[in-house]
Amino acid sequence: MESYLMKKLDVGVDFDDVLMDFNGALCLFHNSRYGTTLSRSDIKSYFLEKTWGCSREEAVKRVSDFYWSVEHDTALPVTRAVEVLQSLQESVSFTIVTSRPESVSTQTLNWLNKYFSGLFEEVRFTSHFFHEEGLMTKGEVCREIGIKFFIDDAPFHIDDVASEVETALLFDTPWNQEHNSTFPNVSRVQSWSEILTVLKN
Ligand SMILES: [Mg+2]
CATH class of the missing domain: 3.40.50.1000 (HAD superfamily/HAD-like)
Known part of the structure; x- marks a missing residue:
């Protein structure tokens, strides 16, 4: 056969x-560093500068910092x-x-x-x-x-x-x-x- x-x-x-769960962990990071109270459901655009009220350049920088954070490493x-x-x-x-x-x-x-x-x-x-x-x-x-x-x-x-x-x-x-x-x-x-x-x- x-x-x-x-x-x-x-x-x-x-x-x-x-x-x-990137944005879930990113909210924890952002809240602790920038004093926000964001959760995943507050993110209404793929472009994070719209949620954070900052420039694209600043948003890219914050995400770059997030990659090296404990919140990143403990994301689920x-x-x-x-x-x-x-x-x-x-x-x-x-x-x-x-x-x-x-x-x-x-x-x-x-x-x-x-x-x-x-x-x-x-x-x-x-x-x-x-x-x-x-x-x-x-x-x-x-x-x-x-x-x-x-x-x-x-x-x-x-x-x-x-x-x-x-x-x-x-x-x-x-x-x-x-x-x-x-x-x-x-x-x-x-x-x-x-x-x-x-x-x-
Ligand atoms: Mg994705």
């Missing part, structure tokens, strides 16, 4: 606010992300594609290895807010790897990957409620439980 190995489905997954995973990646291990190959800069790869990988060890192929850093030369967009990374499904919470990135993948899943958050993608292959998912259902079919 002929036997063959079924090729795993290539799925790309964003890191912040899809695997790590997004609900059910670990279990779902575990349960799909046999059929799905996960690649993490993040807009973080490579300069924070150490703390990113340390955090990942605490919760998602052995559950992903590699991490690609695209450095969206840091304008490093020669780096690819998330869409270009998807094309290179042959990603079929991509999961992201950022309106900008979901539209960027939509033209390169079969299905782009916008992870529902308070800061992407206004986004109605013009790409027909973008759909909104509420949770990792819903992602599990989509990827199993």
